[in-house]
Amino acid sequence: MASNPGEGIQGSHSSSSLSRLYSRYATECGLLIAIFAVVVIAILIDPTNAYLEKPWYNATEILRHASILGIFAMGAGIVIISGGIDLSSGSVIAFSGVICCSIILGLCQYAGLVDDTGNPVTANLPVWILVAAISGTLGVAFIVGSFHAWLITVIRLPPFIATLASLVGLRSLGRVLIQDVNRVFTSNANTQIYIRDATYKSLGNEWYIPVIICAVVALALFTLMRSTVTGRHLYAIGGNEDAARLSGISIEKKKWLAYCIGTMTAALAGILYSSYVGGAMPDRDGLGYELNAIAAAVVGGCSLAGGLGTISGIVLGAIFLRVVIDAVAKTVKDNPDEFQGMIVGLLVVLAVTFNELRSQKGDRKKFFPGALGIVNIISLTVLMGIVAVLVTSDGDSSTDDSRDKLFAGCIVAGVTFAVLVARKMFESRPAVGQGPVPVPIPITVNVRDVSSTEDPSTEIGKQEIEGREPGGEDDEGRDS
Amino acid sequence: MSASALISIREVTKRYPGVVALDSVNLDIREGECHSIVGENGAGKSTLMKILSGVITDYEGDLELRGERIRFSGTRAAEAAGISIIHQELNLVEELSAAANIFLGREKVRGLGLLDEASMERAAGELLQSLECDVDPRERAGALRVGDQQLIEIAKALSLNTEILIMDEPTSALTESEVARLYRVIERLREQNVTILYISHKMDEIFRISDRITVLRDGQLVETVDREATDPRRITHLMVGREIEATSFDEPRKPEGEILRVENLSLPWPGHAKEWRLRDISFSLQSGEILGIAGLMGAGRTELMECLFGASEIPYQGEVVLDGESVRFRHPAEAKAAGVALVTEDRKRLGLFSQMSVGNNITMCTLDELVSMPLRQIDRRKETAAAEESISQLAIKTSGPDAQVTSLSGGNQQKTIIARWLRTNPKVLLLDDPTRGVDVGAKAELYRLMDSLCRDGLGILLTSSELPELLTVCDRIIVFCEGRLTGEFTREEATEEKLMEAATQLE
Numbered sequence: 001m002a003s004n005p006g007e008g009i010q011g012s013h014s015s016s017s018l019s020r021l022y023s024r025y026a027t028e029c030g031l032l033i034a035i036f037a038v039v040v041i042a043i044l045i046d047p048t049n050a051y052l053e054k055p056w057y058n059a060t061e062i063l064r065h066a067s068i069l070g071i072f073a074m075g076a077g078i079v080i081i082s083g084g085i086d087l088s089s090g091s092v093i094a095f096s097g098v099i100c101c102s103i104i105l106g107l108c109q110y111a112g113l114v115d116d117t118g119n120p121v122t123a124n125l126p127v128w129i130l131v132a133a134i135s136g137t138l139g140v141a142f143i144v145g146s147f148h149a150w151l152i153t154v155i156r157l158p159p160f161i162a163t164l165a166s167l168v169g170l171r172s173l174g175r176v177l178i179q180d181v182n183r184v185f186t187s188n189a190n191t192q193i194y195i196r197d198a199t200y201k202s203l204g205n206e207w208y209i210p211v212i213i214c215a216v217v218a219l220a221l222f223t224l225m226r227s228t229v230t231g232r233h234l235y236a237i238g239g240n241e242d243a244a245r246l247s248g249i250s251i252e253k254k255k256w257l258a259y260c261i262g263t264m265t266a267a268l269a270g271i272l273y274s275s276y277v278g279g280a281m282p283d284r285d286g287l288g289y290e291l292n293a294i295a296a297a298v299v300g301g302c303s304l305a306g307g308l309g310t311i312s313g314i315v316l317g318a319i320f321l322r323v324v325i326d327a328v329a330k331t332v333k334d335n336p337d338e339f340q341g342m343i344v345g346l347l348v349v350l351a352v353t354f355n356e357l358r359s360q361k362g363d364r365k366k367f368f369p370g371a372l373g374i375v376n377i378i379s380l381t382v383l384m385g386i387v388a389v390l391v392t393s394d395g396d397s398s399t400d401d402s403r404d405k406l407f408a409g410c411i412v413a414g415v416t417f418a419v420l421v422a423r424k425m426f427e428s429r430p431a432v433g434q435g436p437v438p439v440p441i442p443i444t445v446n447v448r449d450v451s452s453t454e455d456p457s458t459e460i461g462k463q464e465i466e467g468r469e470p471g472g473e474d475d476e477g478r479d480s
Numbered sequence: 481m482s483a484s485a486l487i488s489i490r491e492v493t494k495r496y497p498g499v500v501a502l503d504s505v506n507l508d509i510r511e512g513e514c515h516s517i518v519g520e521n522g523a524g525k526s527t528l529m530k531i532l533s534g535v536i537t538d539y540e541g542d543l544e545l546r547g548e549r550i551r552f553s554g555t556r557a558a559e560a561a562g563i564s565i566i567h568q569e570l571n572l573v574e575e576l577s578a579a580a581n582i583f584l585g586r587e588k589v590r591g592l593g594l595l596d597e598a599s600m601e602r603a604a605g606e607l608l609q610s611l612e613c614d615v616d617p618r619e620r621a622g623a624l625r626v627g628d629q630q631l632i633e634i635a636k637a638l639s640l641n642t643e644i645l646i647m648d649e650p651t652s653a654l655t656e657s658e659v660a661r662l663y664r665v666i667e668r669l670r671e672q673n674v675t676i677l678y679i680s681h682k683m684d685e686i687f688r689i690s691d692r693i694t695v696l697r698d699g700q701l702v703e704t705v706d707r708e709a710t711d712p713r714r715i716t717h718l719m720v721g722r723e724i725e726a727t728s729f730d731e732p733r734k735p736e737g738e739i740l741r742v743e744n745l746s747l748p749w750p751g752h753a754k755e756w757r758l759r760d761i762s763f764s765l766q767s768g769e770i771l772g773i774a775g776l777m778g779a780g781r782t783e784l785m786e787c788l789f790g791a792s793e794i795p796y797q798g799e800v801v802l803d804g805e806s807v808r809f810r811h812p813a814e815a816k817a818a819g820v821a822l823v824t825e826d827r828k829r830l831g832l833f834s835q836m837s838v839g840n841n842i843t844m845c846t847l848d849e850l851v852s853m854p855l856r857q858i859d860r861r862k863e864t865a866a867a868e869e870s871i872s873q874l875a876i877k878t879s880g881p882d883a884q885v886t887s888l889s890g891g892n893q894q895k896t897i898i899a900r901w902l903r904t905n906p907k908v909l910l911l912d913d914p915t916r917g918v919d920v921g922a923k924a925e926l927y928r929l930m931d932s933l934c935r936d937g938l939g940i941l942l943t944s945s946e947l948p949e950l951l952t953v954c955d956r957i958i959v960f961c962e963g964r965l966t967g968e969f970t971r972e973e974a975t976e977e978k979l980m981e982a983a984t985q986l987e
Contacts, residue, residue: 227857229847236844239835246791246822246830247845247900248813307835 075265083306093286096270141267145260204276239307385413492541534558574622627658735766772954821901839867839881891922
């Protein structure tokens with residue numbers, strides 16, 4: 001591009017505002033299309049027609065879960081954009097459940113809402129108790145976030161270590177705390193607290209409340225990140241911390257804000273979650289959710305190196321994750337929860353792989369070089385076979401069942417193997433002049449499903465890249 | 481196609497999407513010669529060297545080594561054929577010893593697959609001795625000086641029986657004495673009949689060591705000439721395709737009163753043998769004046785700028801007077817508010833927000849002026865207008881404020897950062913080696929820019945690693961040597977020799 005600046009200028013003038021908008025929001029567009037595609041596919045192959053029979057129920061359920069995930073994914077995403085990482089959100093969710101419920105118990109005692117045995121009655125809580133509990137929980141989250149910021153900016157711990165300590169420590173603290181709280185305010189030493197108040201329970205159980213809260217938080221954080229000086233400074237710190245400091249930006253204050261947003265959004269999600277399950281169970285609440293949040297942020301276009309990502313991308317990333325999890329749950333009948341980890345893992349790998357491919361345009365990418373390639377062709381084949389066996393719907397007659405499953409497994413494994421071996425053979429061909437050769441690449445079929453854009457090494461992908469402004473790619477504008 | 485051609489490059493073309501980095505280049509490298517490759521940034525020098533050294537394997541055209549067609553599958557294959565490259569950014573594992581780095585990937589082993597440290601250290605020691613490098617082979621590579629680290633890379637190349645050594649701007653981070661040693665090493669390598677390909681911007685180096693010079697421009701080979709048959713002026717002309725007028729600022733600038741005074745500034749250096757990074761520095765800068773700071777690497781030029789900008793981790797002693805008021809900045813934000821601006825030495829690491837657009841880079845320091853009520857949100861229209869104003873004011877070559885900043889050339893990136901700081905309306909502009917890694921044409925533009933800023937009443941403090949640059953643009957030059965001020969010259973008095981004398985004036 002340096003050799004021909006005129007071309008770049010012309011290109012940018014001729015590009016319509018629509019394609020400009022697309023290049024600015026490429027991740028968001030891709031995710032929207034992907035969400036739509038997953039829903040359509042799920043409707044088509046769902047054997048029980050659950051989506052068509054109860055469309056309203058399913059839509060609201062997906063929205064409820066996606067909203068709760070989206071709230072703390074945005075917090076985790078802002079920390080990632082500012083160049084850090086927050087591993088604590090799952091534990092903060094559990095801990096804030098404990099805090100919220102403990103405050104409610106304590107205030108019940110204070111307000112004299114007790115039964116004959118002196119145990120608090122949580123059935124009909126006055127509003128002020130709820131408000132106090134929620135504010136108190138958010139306050140505690142602010143303290144936790146400030147503690148993270150202190151460890152990171154003053155003590156200079158790496159963010160990974162500082163928040164890892166919270167990940168392990170806060171859940172444990174919550175479990176110890178809840179027993180003491182129960183001992184003080186009730187007659188037992190339970191490891192759980194149940195809240196029976198209808199208003200409190202409605203927070204998480206009425207589907208629209210999490211959705212509205214998520215939308216409000218999203219709007220606020222979107223404005224913060226996109227339109228305020230503080231937001232711009234957070235992107236700057238994530239992109240180049242030294243340059244940001246030398247530009248007169250106060251790094252410490254901005255990071256303090258980012259980590260507080262991280263914990264306070266997690267606390268908000270924790271309150272909603274605690275309301276949804278009707279109490280606090282710190283040993284189980286929000287277990288592993290920090291990784292879901294990071295996954296949603298990464299799928300939504302955040303770079304773990306910092307400086308890249310948008311709030312809209314993160315929200316769509318959360319919706320996409322939830323839609324895929326739900327779609328698999330609908331098509332695979334037995335215990336869909338167990339598939340969740342696999343799905344999240346797969347989507348994160350595919351999303352990041354796809355981003356890598358996009359930035360490595362022009363170079364021929366080898367997926368299966370040498371012995372490592374051979375081992376991974378075998379392991380992918382076996383994995384696909386096993387997945388096929390697991391998801392093959394269990395028919396009614398149990399005798400044919402195992403044979404069907406085995407058959408499906410072998411077919412899928414065989415096809416996978418053939419495709420991957422073909423790909424490897426293609427890669428091992430000696431290079432022939434003329435740059436990247438346009439050939440459809442089998443493995444990228446999966447990649448396309450995720451983000452619905454072409455692999456850069458195919459002809460279409462190449463034209464697309466060339467059409468864009470030089471060097472700009474579609475990362476352009478994500479910073480603003 | 482002379483009989484002595486060691487490598488022949490035949491019609492080599494390398495395309496990137498939208499860009500032809502190399503366009504049908506034909507070049508013969510003779511056995512045993514020292515061949516310099518020059519050209520502006522983006523001319524294709526590095527691409528060509530990467531093809532020769534097997535870093536880039538995907539190109540059109542042919543390479544012939546001693547008349548045989550070859551195509552390297554990677555750097556290993558190129559090394560096996562006797563071609564090694566020393567990159568500008570050194571490739572050492574800092575945590576490993578010098579010896580371990582030299583034998584990295586080809587470790588000597590005894591029985592049972594255990595490392596034979598002793599024999600590797602002995603061999604490394606001999607290699608380093610032959611290169612005038614008296615470091616202990618057991619020393620950790622990261623603890624060595626840059627010049628010694630470079631010799632370790634050269635030793636590594638020699639241990640590979642390299643016949644062709646490619647050096648990419650090897651002197652960019654060396655002190656003068658290290659450069660002199662490098663010249664001697666190159667001389668010795670040539671006695672051993674090693675062919676050297678030397679990439680550099682610096683004319684004096686090229687004319688000192690090379691036999692032939694090849695000029696690349698926009699991916700095309702312009703000309704290959706014998707050193708005897710040419711002169712630096714002609715080479716510069718070939719590189720840019722036009723004559724650069726020796727930027728002349730004949731009309732003298734008129735300094736108008738003191739804007740910055742530094743009195744007895746000292747910067748301690750805790751835990752270091754020398755105790756002081758800067759010691760008793762006193763000087764004054766007038767508005768409308770360019771004051772140059774000359775000095776070798778490590779003389780304390782950058783540290784002084786950091787002190788003046790409030791960016792130094794360690795507090796300094798002494799007094800700084802800005803516009804009649806004594807100041808002591810604890811954070812760059814305070815310096816910015818008081819009217820001091822710093823354009824840092826390492827553009828990529830300390831200056832650019834490479835994931836942002838040109839416009840966002842320009843407005844980064846002055847966003848507070850571009851907000852509208854009530855949420856203090858950034859007003860896009862104001863921001864774009866401000867960026868466009870700066871782009872046209874400094875003649876930054878870009879398709880617009882929305883272009884990605886990484887799509888600009890080095891000179892234009894530098895202008896973008898200068899524009900960022902000019903928007904803060906500074907009284908004093910600190911420029912730390914602003915033309916590093918900037919091509920010849922853009923340098924002249926930056927000089928003109930400095931001159932016009934100065935005429936508008938700005939006081940500029942400029943450091944440079946190139947003395948001719950200081951002699952061209954500065955009104956006065958002060959010289960640092962190991963943290964002390966060892967000389968002050970007016971433009972009329974100063975010569976390269978006098979400056980270098982003061983800069984090497986050790987006690």
